[in-house]
Amino acid sequence: MRKTDILIIGGGPAGLAAAVGAYEAGARDILILDREERLGGILKQCIHNGFGLHTFKEELTGPEYAQRFIEKVLEYQIPYQTETMVIDVSPEKVATCVSRQKGLERIEAKAIILCMGCRERPRGSLGTPGERCPGIFTAGTAQRFTNLEGLMPGKEVVILGSGDIGLIMARRMTFLGAKVHACVELMPYSSGLKRNIVQCLDDFGIPLLLSHTVVDIHGREHLTGVTVAEVGPDLKPIPGTEKYFPCDTLLLSVGLIPENELSEMAGVKIAPTTSGAEVDEQLQTSVPGIFSAGNVLHVHDLVDFVSEEAMKAGANAFRYVQGTLSKGGRKVPVQMGFGVGGIVPQFVSENAEDKVSFMFRPRNVYRNAKVIVELNGEQIYSKKSMILAPGEMVNLSLPPEKLAGLKTADSILVRIEVPEA
Amino acid sequence: MKNVYDVIIIGGGVVGCAVARELARYRTKTLLLEKTNDICNGQSKANTAILHGGYDAKPGTLKAKFNVLGNAMFDRIHEELEVPVQWNTSLVVSFSKEGHPALERLLDQGIQNGCRGELRIIDEQELRRREPNVGSTACEALLVGSGGIVCPYELTEAYAENAAMNGAQFLRNAGVTNLRRLPNGHWQVISTVGTFETRAVVNAAGVYSDVFNNMVSERKVHIHPRRGEYYIVDKKYHNMFHAAMFQLPTKMGKGVLVAPTVDGTVLIGPTAEDIEDKEDKQTTAEGLAKALQEASRTWENIPTRAFITTFSGLRSTGDTGDFILGEPEDAPLFFNCCAVESPGLTSSPAIAKWISEQIAGKLELKENPDFNPIRKAIPKFREMTAAEREAAIAANPDFGKVVCRCETVTEAEIREAIRRPVGALDIDGIKRRTRAGMGRCQAGFCTPRTVEILAEELGISPLEVTKFGGGSRLLEGYLFEEGKNHA
Numbered sequence: 001m002r003k004t005d006i007l008i009i010g011g012g013p014a015g016l017a018a019a020v021g022a023y024e025a026g027a028r029d030i031l032i033l034d035r036e037e038r039l040g041g042i043l044k045q046c047i048h049n050g051f052g053l054h055t056f057k058e059e060l061t062g063p064e065y066a067q068r069f070i071e072k073v074l075e076y077q078i079p080y081q082t083e084t085m086v087i088d089v090s091p092e093k094v095a096t097c098v099s100r101q102k103g104l105e106r107i108e109a110k111a112i113i114l115c116m117g118c119r120e121r122p123r124g125s126l127g128t129p130g131e132r133c134p135g136i137f138t139a140g141t142a143q144r145f146t147n148l149e150g151l152m153p154g155k156e157v158v159i160l161g162s163g164d165i166g167l168i169m170a171r172r173m174t175f176l177g178a179k180v181h182a183c184v185e186l187m188p189y190s191s192g193l194k195r196n197i198v199q200c201l202d203d204f205g206i207p208l209l210l211s212h213t214v215v216d217i218h219g220r221e222h223l224t225g226v227t228v229a230e231v232g233p234d235l236k237p238i239p240g241t242e243k244y245f246p247c248d249t250l251l252l253s254v255g256l257i258p259e260n261e262l263s264e265m266a267g268v269k270i271a272p273t274t275s276g277a278e279v280d281e282q283l284q285t286s287v288p289g290i291f292s293a294g295n296v297l298h299v300h301d302l303v304d305f306v307s308e309e310a311m312k313a314g315a316n317a318f319r320y321v322q323g324t325l326s327k328g329g330r331k332v333p334v335q336m337g338f339g340v341g342g343i344v345p346q347f348v349s350e351n352a353e354d355k356v357s358f359m360f361r362p363r364n365v366y367r368n369a370k371v372i373v374e375l376n377g378e379q380i381y382s383k384k385s386m387i388l389a390p391g392e393m394v395n396l397s398l399p400p401e402k403l404a405g406l407k408t409a410d411s412i413l414v415r416i417e418v419p420e421a
Numbered sequence: 422m423k424n425v426y427d428v429i430i431i432g433g434g435v436v437g438c439a440v441a442r443e444l445a446r447y448r449t450k451t452l453l454l455e456k457t458n459d460i461c462n463g464q465s466k467a468n469t470a471i472l473h474g475g476y477d478a479k480p481g482t483l484k485a486k487f488n489v490l491g492n493a494m495f496d497r498i499h500e501e502l503e504v505p506v507q508w509n510t511s512l513v514v515s516f517s518k519e520g521h522p523a524l525e526r527l528l529d530q531g532i533q534n535g536c537r538g539e540l541r542i543i544d545e546q547e548l549r550r551r552e553p554n555v556g557s558t559a560c561e562a563l564l565v566g567s568g569g570i571v572c573p574y575e576l577t578e579a580y581a582e583n584a585a586m587n588g589a590q591f592l593r594n595a596g597v598t599n600l601r602r603l604p605n606g607h608w609q610v611i612s613t614v615g616t617f618e619t620r621a622v623v624n625a626a627g628v629y630s631d632v633f634n635n636m637v638s639e640r641k642v643h644i645h646p647r648r649g650e651y652y653i654v655d656k657k658y659h660n661m662f663h664a665a666m667f668q669l670p671t672k673m674g675k676g677v678l679v680a681p682t683v684d685g686t687v688l689i690g691p692t693a694e695d696i697e698d699k700e701d702k703q704t705t706a707e708g709l710a711k712a713l714q715e716a717s718r719t720w721e722n723i724p725t726r727a728f729i730t731t732f733s734g735l736r737s738t739g740d741t742g743d744f745i746l747g748e749p750e751d752a753p754l755f756f757n758c759c760a761v762e763s764p765g766l767t768s769s770p771a772i773a774k775w776i777s778e779q780i781a782g783k784l785e786l787k788e789n790p791d792f793n794p795i796r797k798a799i800p801k802f803r804e805m806t807a808a809e810r811e812a813a814i815a816a817n818p819d820f821g822k823v824v825c826r827c828e829t830v831t832e833a834e835i836r837e838a839i840r841r842p843v844g845a846l847d848i849d850g851i852k853r854r855t856r857a858g859m860g861r862c863q864a865g866f867c868t869p870r871t872v873e874i875l876a877e878e879l880g881i882s883p884l885e886v887t888k889f890g891g892g893s894r895l896l897e898g899y900l901f902e903e904g905k906n907h908a
Binding site: 035083085087096098099100101102103104106119120122123124125127129130131132133134135137138140141144145146148149150151152153154155176215216220221222237248249257259261 | 652653700702703704705706708709725726728729730731732807810811814815818819820821822823826827829861862863864865866868869883884887888891892893894895896897898899900901
């Protein structure tokens with residue numbers, strides 16, 4: 001059986017940064033496994049710019065951003081193996097993987113960092129009625145076809161859902177000569193970044209139909225059109241508001257789901273609110289020595305935060321291998337108060353030594369609202385924002401001195417406070 | 422000498438393919454004509470996948486007879502053709518004490534029909550012991566020991582592959598447009614791919630089987646399509662129910678089924694709606710809502726976020742309520758397998774055996790001493806042990822390349838699905854033969870690679886790759902001049 005100190009599953013932005021983080025913390029026995037032919041993960045097909053503003057203070061394309069980390073991996077001579085699919089991970093941290101070159105291998109690691117990313121929610125899971133014809137793609141699959149394979153899915157496009165990939169693909173398809181008729185969003189707000197709505201829809205005159213959804217799909221042999229209707233506050237279509245859009249392509253951007261199949265095999269506890277692993281502030285999961293970072297932990301808005309999180313996971317994994325990772329004592333649960341959806345971490349150690357970062361998505365759009373953290377009934381953090389929206393993650397961090405009260409606390413509460421009307 | 426077939430089978434569904442295999446036991450020249458791009462592309466691909474015990478049909482009917490006969494043949498089918506079969510039992514659940522007499526009637530009917538295995542009414546206590554997740558109003562059930570589940574695609578493909586191995590010919594995209602009786606007593610079969618002469622015809626055309634019967638016989642048949650809508654639930658919920666959970670039919674309706682599938686998912690459905698259009702396989706908001714509402718008696722709090730997909734299928738419902746099998750009096754050597762709806766899948770091997778015996782008798786066919794009943798399944802990487810996986814990759818490195826992540830389907834399996842006799846020609850064909858694209862992501866990740874492999878194996882451009890033949894192309898064009906995509 002092969003052995004390694006730190007095994008990183010996934011060579012996308014999280015995996016690359018985890019490797020760099022581990023190396024820079026001192027690790028020298030690291031292995032990255034990736035199922036695709038080349039490192040870089042989903043960034044390979046994200047040829048638009050806007051990456052790296054936080055990390056590198058410049059605007060990079062996805063492949064450029066990935067390349068910065070790939071170059072570090074090469075410089076540090078961190079081994080990686082592509083076209084290798086991990087098919088099992090045990091709680092004892094033995095991974096089983098397969099590849100053309102090496103067949104079936106078992107790799108025993110002292111620490112594992114889960115960096116498998118996420119997948120797109122497909123049409124089937126929405127239960128949208130109608131025909132089951134070709135012409136319906138998740139936005140990411142269409143993006144792969146156009147940006148990596150040089151193949152065009154269609155010319156008359158409707159986009160269902162306003163997640164970031166959908167917005168990006170609205171612009172991309174327009175650049176490629178398609179007509180994007182509308183972007184249809186079930187909720188009264190977009191789940192994408194504001195800047196993408198402006199740069200990808202508004203700049204091209206593509207209407208964003210909020211509180212609308214696709215209620216029927218037409219075309220037996222190939223998509224010919226969709227029926228769109230307005231929805232009420234109960235999110236149910238309002239009869240009489242149906243409108244027909246002829247189109248040959250329907251792109252779906254209706255949600256991303258962390259791919260935690262391997263995490264579950266390893267016995268890692270999954271949090272229902274994020275669909276990712278439950279972790280503490282060190283990004284360690286419920287299985288000692290298994291860490292999780294990036295979109296497999298929770299779906300991020302910006303890759304910069306993925307890198308930051310993964311570097312931390314990498315460094316902590318090395319400390320775990322060294323036996324120097326703080327045990328931290330009792331785990332204090334993080335409670336999600338009003339307006340807070342899917343927070344990470346779910347637990348904070350009572351003896352947390354470093355600053356503790358929290359990330360979450362607001363559950364709705366809130367104006368002039370405050371993000372508040374309470375410990376033992378006392379506010380230890382409060383920050384007012386002009387606007388909070390589900391599309392933009394809230395990222396806050398607390399220095400250890402603010403968290404002294406953890407030792408006596410049953411929980412730590414994060415909530416949003418909206419001004420009274 | 423003129424090219425005359427012994428038998429031409431119209432329709433490549435489960436019955437047509439089963440007949441092709443049974444006929445291969447004789448020395449025959451058999452041709453199967455399938456209208457669409459693939460076998461198993463109509464009723465056979467969209468049904469409950471249940472092996473019915475045989476309690477449901479009225480005693481004395483063909484449905485009752487062939488159901489019980491067919492059910493008993495599946496152990497052998499499993500052995501010979503490596504088709505996934507599980508005898509997980511069926512339960513017909515009553516949700517009201519008033520249902521007891523109806524359960525007794527079903528029990529009595531099952532005994533009369535000669536159902537094999539255990540058949541008895543179980544009380545609430547035993548029901549809940551067997552199925553702890555059954556809905557709170559369930560009060561008793563009929564236990565059907567001979568109830569099972571099967572993979573309907575692999576069953577149809579296995580019949581076809583084994584028939585082809587033994588000499589049967591298959592043509593797809595071959596729609597029959599007319600049938601004529603020739604002066605020599607043979608049939609002339611006119612199709613979109615040419616005109617053929619044959620001694621006998623088997624009509625296994627599913628929802629269109631009335632059309633062919635009515636071309637040659639004055640004993641008219643009418644098939645009206647009855648649409649059923651279904652959900653598939655993530656395999657995470659595989660252990661919710663062990664048996665196929667039927668609902669006892671009441672005045673309110675036939676009820677819907679909640680059943681595990683051999684692939685590990687859970688199936689919910691079907692609704693029953695009579696429609697006019699034989700091609701209308703849409704799902705509808707009303708139908709899906711109805712399926713869910715009815716199923717929620719069996720499975721309270723169905724996890725709607727765990728739906729993988731929805732689909733609909735058409736049953737070939739005839740006006741007699743029973744199967745219509747064999748030669749009409751006025752059309753000798755034309756053999757109907759007409760109005761074969763549920764329990765058609767279970768009955769298929771028995772129907773095929775009976776029909777082929779009829780044909781063999783009439784045509785005086787000789788036994789084929791070379792008939793080989795064994796068909797090996799495409800090796801399923803996901804079901805292999807570690808040692809088997811190691812050996813598989815060593816023998817063929819394509820087993821080391823996982824294409825479908827959700828169902829762990831390798832490139833080797835996909836290539837074999839295309840290369841086999843009566844192999845896959847399109848994306849849906851690969852899906853049915855390997856499960857690539859049937860998992861949680863519903864082909865989001867694997868489609869680009871599957872398109873590439875299909876194009877490579879079939880020697881076509883990616884633009885010519887279809888989802889299910891005809892005009893169902895996936896892609897519209899190249900972004901750059903052809904061949905310059907990978908500069």
